[in-house]
Amino acid sequence: MAREMLRQGGRSARIQAEVHRTVQDLLKTMDRSEITVPMIAERAGVTPSTIYRRWGDLSELLADVAVARMRPIADPDDTGALASDMEAFVVQYAEEMSSRVGRAMLVDVVGSVQSGAAAQCCQYTYHHLETLRERAVARGETPFDVEEAIDRVMAPIVYHILFGDRELSPDYCRTLVRGFFAVSVYE
Amino acid sequence: MAREMLRQGGRSARIQAEVHRTVQDLLKTMDRSEITVPMIAERAGVTPSTIYRRWGDLSELLADVAVARMRPIADPDDTGALASDMEAFVVQYAEEMSSRVGRAMLVDVVGSVQSGAAAQCCQYTYHHLETLRERAVARGETPFDVEEAIDRVMAPIVYHILFGDRELSPDYCRTLVRGFFAVSVYE
DNA sequence: ACCTTAACGCAAATTTTTAGCGTTAGCGGG
DNA sequence: CCCGCTAACGCTAAAAATTTGCGTTAAGGT
Incomplete structure (x- = not known):
């Protein structure tokens, strides 16, 4: 930056x-x-x-x-429930970032050792997930751990985008999200 | 390449x-x-x-x-059991790749759109995990899904290395591995 | 309105990258 | 084993990118 x-x-x-x-x-x-x-x-x-x-x-x-x-211009869509909120957010993220320019942006950000671009970038996604979490709490839903969501959902997506070893279908993204909510393995 | x-x-x-x-x-x-x-x-x-x-x-x-x-010179250490095999492999991987030069290597590989360097790189880790899986099968242990291991264990590690948003302690790596073996959420 | 100096434009000097062309040497065939 | 073909290299000149010095402009504070 x-x-x-x-x-x-x-x-x-x-x-x-x-x-x-x-x-x-x-x-x-x-x-x-x-x-x-x-x-x-x-x-x-x-x-x-x-x-x-x-x-x-x-x-x-x-x-x-x-x-x-990548700076968020708005909060993620409010679909009424946590699971669908996250599903929508993740699918959209994967769609944007797996495109030609999206991948290039990720590579550039990650390649910027100085200037804290990488840190800033993952702060954005952290913030989005935090928004989803707070929203869930406000609804009375059982909240989730943001860091665990990053590890279980965002990390695999970013991994496959960067290494290009797998197609990132919406179905695959949904599988990640469902698996995440199905069971927590942390702590 | x-x-x-x-x-x-x-x-x-x-x-x-x-x-x-x-x-x-x-x-x-x-x-x-x-x-x-x-x-x-x-x-x-x-x-x-x-x-x-x-x-x-x-x-x-x-x-x-x-x-x-990054080309493997030898198979991962055989510690006698799948869980410890993977733990050892993952901890060593995290140690090597989170270093200054290790991170730079990952960035270079990921930045190489052409030449299939990225594909080759994740083929290496895939192969290592496949070796662990076959070894487990030979021992009569319940095997695991390699792709799931990549998503649940390798991806978070690579993510945190590239974005530098978290310290990669051996403890954290072990938590990932244990969480992976504790429950499978795929299929 | 004035002062300080960060940030810019311009241009020369330096370094990096590209491209042409002749030469070397790996490899297959006789 | 020797020969021919040509991929791959070295060398050099030209082109392009990057750095640097210096004068100028204009933010932002007093």
């Missing part, structure tokens, strides 16, 4: 927004491996050195853009 | 071995982000163009080296 900006407004913010938008546009058209910093700079109307100084290199920039895209 | 070599012996093989060895040496000394192709080429005694032509770019080369390093 780049570094914390000391100056958050004005020109600096405009450039960040423009560069982000340009990268997202390019990702629609071409493959991640074809994108270069000078290419982004030209389309965004900035000089390459600005990008290098601010983000360090291409992979950091891509990771920054990825976490920004 | 580069591309299939049409010529597998002689000079070509020597160069591959020398480049691999050089990369591994460099990874001990410096960070992955500081390594460059010309740097590798010089130390390995080859011209950079050779590396570019053969591996394409740095990330492909690093992924190639990573899978080569």
Whole structure:
């Protein structure tokens, strides 16, 4: 997530927004491996050195853009019950992330050792699951352990996306969720 | 894994071995982000163009080296019982892969879209687990589902390594293994 | 309104990557 | 065992990307 900006407004913010938008546009058209910093700079109307100084290199920039895209814009859908809430959330997550660009985003985020992009990314999913949990509690349903949900449901999905060793059908996702609720094996 | 070599012996093989060895040496000394192709080429005694032509770019080369390093040299230890076999295997895997270079290897492998490095990598772990399963069957123990083991045990470990959101203590690994054997939730 | 300095643009210097071309040597056939 | 074919390499020049120095612009505080 780049570094914390000391100056958050004005020109600096405009450039960040423009560069982000340009990268997202390019990702629609071409493959991640074809994108270069000078290419982004030209389309965004900035000089390459600005990008290098601010983000360090291409992979950091891509990771920054990825976490920004993954930032939740809304809470998960409320379907009325915990099981269906989580099912919907997980299926949608798998669908988005198993796409060509989705996988690339995960790889970029995970590849960003610095800048805490990886940490930020899994904070987002943690937060979503926490929302589902609180919602369940408010409904009077028996809650669940968020960390266990990550291990039992999210982790397998991410694993298969990254290693590409298995198709991620909605059915498979639902099986994971049902297995999770069927029995808790922690503690 | 580069591309299939049409010529597998002689000079070509020597160069591959020398480049691999050089990369591994460099990874001990410096960070992955500081390594460059010309740097590798010089130390390995080859011209950079050779590396570019053969591996394409740095990330492909690093992924190639990573899978080569991850190639199993021996079967997992035989401790006499399935549960302890898997415990030992998983704890060792977590230890190796959560290290600085181990994590970098995973990232490189996962980042290598082409070349099937990712597929090869998870084939290795699949094979190891399959070995444990066959061994268990031979002993007359109740076998287990390898894919379920990947989902329930390996996936969480890889997830936490890549996102760095949790310490991977041996205790945590053992909890995963015990939870896996305590109950099967598939099918 | 003024001051400080983070962040930028520009351009030169450096490094990395690509591409052309001649040479070396692995491997199969005679 | 020797020969021919060509994959793979080395070398070099050109192209592209990255780094760096320095002057300029404009946030954000006083």
